[in-house]
Amino acid sequence: MSITLYYGSGSPYAWRAQLALEHKALPYERKVLSFSAGDTRKPEYVALNPRHRVPTLVDGDFVLYESNAIAAYLDAAYPGRGAPLFPGDARSQATVWRLMMEVDNYVEKVTDPITEYAFFLKPEQRDPQKLVEARKAATEEFAQMSRYFKGDFLAGPLSAADFSLYPFIAFMYRARVKLPDFDADGLLTPALKAWKARMEALPYFDKTSPPHWKQ
Numbered sequence: 314m315s316i317t318l319y320y321g322s323g324s325p326y327a328w329r330a331q332l333a334l335e336h337k338a339l340p341y342e343r344k345v346l347s348f349s350a351g352d353t354r355k356p357e358y359v360a361l362n363p364r365h366r367v368p369t370l371v372d373g374d375f376v377l378y379e380s381n382a383i384a385a386y387l388d389a390a391y392p393g394r395g396a397p398l399f400p401g402d403a404r405s406q407a408t409v410w411r412l413m414m415e416v417d418n419y420v421e422k423v424t425d426p427i428t429e430y431a432f433f434l435k436p437e438q439r440d441p442q443k444l445v446e447a448r449k450a451a452t453e454e455f456a457q458m459s460r461y462f463k464g465d466f467l468a469g470p471l472s473a474a475d476f477s478l479y480p481f482i483a484f485m486y487r488a489r490v491k492l493p494d495f496d497a498d499g500l501l502t503p504a505l506k507a508w509k510a511r512m513e514a515l516p517y518f519d520k521t522s523p524p525h526w527k528q
């Protein structure tokens with residue numbers, strides 16, 4: 314078994330994939346691509362991933378991109394390793410899938426405007442009213458996700474659903490690098506804040522946090 318994860322520091326999707334590998338206790342090599350150097354657009358990478366995005370997983374002669382597909386593959390290909398990413402019976406597994414799709418279809422849509430406002434707009438391009446509106450939408454969506462908790466984690470036991478959501482929540486806190494007064498805590502319900510702390514206490518968590526965030 315030789316697994317390589319093509320990764321980009323600060324990509325929520327690449328973060329998910331690394332969390333999945335760690336949860337499965339699989340050995341892997343992480344290759345960090347530089348967005349600023351255009352690594353994802355280089356021909357050798359586009360040959361692996363024609364959508365020029367991270368993550369991409371290479372397992373022997375098998376190449377796979379799309380973070381949710383990577384989690385599903387790792388769980389099915391390595392059933393005896395680590396802990397399951399899609400635990401339980403058909404209904405529990407389907408619930409994990411549903412939650413992951415809700416993250417991609419709804420959560421991402423409300424975190425994107427905040428990320429864009431903080432990281433991609435110059436101060437003179439920022440309209441504070443837009444941030445107020447974005448915060449309102451994010452608060453409502455996070456409250457919705459919060460209603461799903463079944464105990465400590467989204468689907469009950471820790472699962473791929475938690476790894477799907479976590480990086481988008483982490484980005485709300487990361488926004489403070491650009492917007493020091495940004496109240497990230499104020500977006501989250503108490504349940505979501507407690508879950509965030511549980512995620513950050515996972516034994517492999519520190520290993521997965523984006524390298525450039527640690528600098």
Ligand SMILES: N[C@@H](CCC(=O)N[C@@H](CS)C(=O)NCC(=O)O)C(=O)O
Nearest residue numbers: 324325326353365366367368379380
């Ligand atoms: N749906 C994809 C999204 C991957 C994605 O959008 N990755 C971004 C970084 S967050 C990327 O690699 N962008 C580089 C580019 O577009 O060249 C997944 O879940 O893996």
